[in-house]
Amino acid sequence: MSYNQRETPILAELCTFLVEDVYGELAARVYSVLARHGRQTLAAVAKASYLNSRQIKYGLVILLQQHLVFHSGNDSQPTYYEIDWQNSYALVRLGKVTKLVEDRFGRKAANVMTNLLRLGHTRIADLKEAYFPSETESDDDSDEDIKNGIGKKRKRGNGDTNQTAMTNGVTNGGDVKPVVNGDHAHTNGGPVGEPTQDDAEDDDGEIGSVEELYEVIERLIQKGWVRTMTESQYLSPGDMHDILQQETIDQDLGGQQPTGIKDKAICHRNTLERKRNMRDKWLEVPRFSRKRPADQDYSNPTKRMKVNGANGWSSTGGAAPEDKLVIRVNPEKIAVAMRTEQLVSLVEQRLGHVTAYIYRTMLQELEANTPRCYEEYPEPPTAGDEGGDNQIDPKNLVTARDVAKKINKNFDICEGLDPNAIVSITRKGHVRSSNVLSQPIDPSSLNTDEKTRIIDKHIQLLSEDPTHFVTWHSRAGYSQWHIEFPEIAKQLIQTEIENTVSARKGTLGVKLIRALRKKGKLDERATCNAMMMSAGDIRGIVNDLTVQGIVQTQEIPKVERREAKHSLHLIWYDRQRAREKLLHDTYKGMVRILQRIQFEREKVQPLLSKAERSDVVGNEEKWLSKGELDALRKWKEVQEKLSLQLFREDDLVATLRDFHGPLVSV
């Protein structure tokens, strides 16, 4: 986290904007104090702001509920508050998460997810209450929830969720992308990866019964999209490190501060292991009382009825043991899903939509077993231990046959391949000289084996691509593949940097970047040789890219007096630096977009307040003039355009920041 946690003023500004947009002014005021001053106690926040302590507490409760700030635990010392930049930034993704969940698990799950996002962490009982309000306020029992203001939260929760549940997942904030999709993924070849039974039966996303709600929640937990909430998740990375290191010292080193190199290494290694263990514990799937493994379900069909009866799980609100569980959205999983989307769109650009569809199927197959994009606390390498852990977890492998089984029957998998390959598989007819099949092949008539082999051809295309989207592993299931995410993530970062350069400076700039990346540090003549161009043509580009911070320069004096004439002038390209620069610029771009939205809104504010009047809503045609209607439409267009761009910039941020840890040197 330490890397992501690095704070920049521009990120602070962006996050404050987002908090203000979503949670209002009070929360944003408190937030901005923390953003400007860093880690603070309550008293210090009060000192730095003009708010009284009651207001600050209210603000903090909202922030804590949404996991926008960490706090340092409940020990006797004063509690410190610190911003969770990662989660704060994630506010911009609210709409996207809904869409991702919907594509994978159907609208019901998306509905639950939206509510979880709006509520922050929530007890399952409260969520149930929100969907199916009980007549009596009976739920006073357990207040072992995380300490902050549960009463308030419940009130807020009830109000909010009821509203959202009624409106069926149509998000009501003007700044969140409306959920107008759902058909999109299905039409483009049918549901992928998780062909949910929900998809078939529900299109409205309405949760019909408590049963269903529990089922959806459990499924989301099992797939790792939702995790149980523990107090340790509130610890900031620094606090967590201190606690776990102390624990390591106490337990593994007998309470002695490590002094020697060896002891320090042990301490470091074991602390990292503790961090990993703690984090993995968050993802453990709790036992759901109602649910049994599927086979039991069939063998003992009466059990469900019994449990049901005993607990009285109708909407009247009996308490199941898991009701006390507190759950929240798992932000790491969101990044995994976003990575899938971006890889698929990249493949679509390179190899066409059919291959991209097959790649999507493969990626989603692996998604359930991929809790995060990269290991944040990697085991430090030990000397002489190279290549020891080359073993790949079989869960991270996917075979061509798996894909063939998953794939929609009507999908034309023959498209995008060499006709000769198709003929060699189907052994029907031949390829005419014009590359037309003499006997056309209906893809839906292929048998599984032929399908598998055709899909294997697509997968081979993926593996041959210089990005190496997949890597061959074994011959199980016709052909078995794994995906080397770290390498691909680096490639994605590189692609985005190249895209940026290409938009600014055209192909010449990209050529320069690639040449420098391949050859390392170059002087002018070597650059010319690599690019096969004359120096005059290159100089301008080198200058511009240097000014933009993408190309670095270095001057090495050859003689004692550092004369420019007698120095080597080298240029080089550092991916990590370019990445950070671009990330920073993108944050800034997002801030500008938010500011522009604000500005555009100010311009039409009188009109908006008129349009929002209760007598006007629904009767716009009647009460608003034509000019006003046009202005309103224009505002909506502008807002949509800006928001869309904001989400696309967020995609870029995900690529640059979330898919790979810091890159060490070139």
Add this chain to the structure above:
Amino acid sequence: MAAPMAPSMVPKEEEPPAVDLANNEAASPADALYDKCAQRSQGTVFFQRDLSNMQVAETMAELTMLLQELCDRHLMKLMTFEGEPCWKLRSRAEADKLRRLTPDERLLYHHIDQVQAEGIWSKALRARTNVTQQVLTKCLKSLESKDLVQSVMSVKFPNRKMYLLKHLRPSEDIAGGPWQSEGDFDTALIETISQIVAQHIENETCIKVPGNWNDYERPDRTAEIAHKKAQVQGIRDIEDAPAVKPYQPPRDPNATKIVHRTSPQYPTSASVAEWLNSKEVLRGKTVREDDMEQLLEMMVLDGRLEKISGTNYRTVLTAVDTKVYNGFVDAPCGNCPVFDLCGDEGEISARTCVYFGQWLETTSEEV
């Protein structure tokens, strides 16, 4: 190791006239020795052993004398090979020219001769010979006019004039490969050749597939079901509207698509060089494997080719025609010339931004 004067294997311009052999036989023992040597193949290096075996000189002393005489007449050139003295012939015409040189010129010639195809920079020449600048310029001019040396612009150091013997071809180091002319990259040539090469590699690794290559009947069941339902029920339920069909590419036979071949012979720099040389596109020049590798690597940087495994290349294909950049550069900020000056408030800000104004077709605040 090679001595200061490495034997040159470069063919001489012309052979000494063999016709004179009979006439000159009796002329002098030195000439006799010369003629005997001239009978050997061109560029041969003679060691003392070889020369005494020719049985022109009776004794070692006489042989030494004869060789001294030939060297004085510039018909032979003294060299050393691994510490052993050896000699090489010069043609009579060349020797003639050399005889007419002034001592300064000869000195310079000698130094220029030493560096062979690598060439020598005029300043370095001056440093080695210790002559004045005026003498140097004068002598070099006269040497050039006598067709003994040539000057070439260096590729490495564009402002240096390199001198080397007239009959030698300048080495790659100073003249560059086939892609360079007069010390600079020949952009037009490179462009043309890389287009030809790109086309060749595309033919090798890709295949053009017409839109109608797999012309099977496409049943449209969902639409039929919805249609039938509508007929039976009289009205069409909004829920039953035919689902949007999976995207199907058009089947226009003219709309060809290029896809990768299944298992092609991926070209390497060697195979492309061979192909290009066999086509004789570059008149009078052959492309070596190294040159071709340089070109292909450059095309990889250009994004026209991509490297598959160590040495194989193939064409880069993109499935979509429109170039998508990313969210940042598609917004005005990504390309903004004053991005770094833009602040939260002030003259340049999101509120006053003209670029946002153009992009959104709205008005910005006047400053």
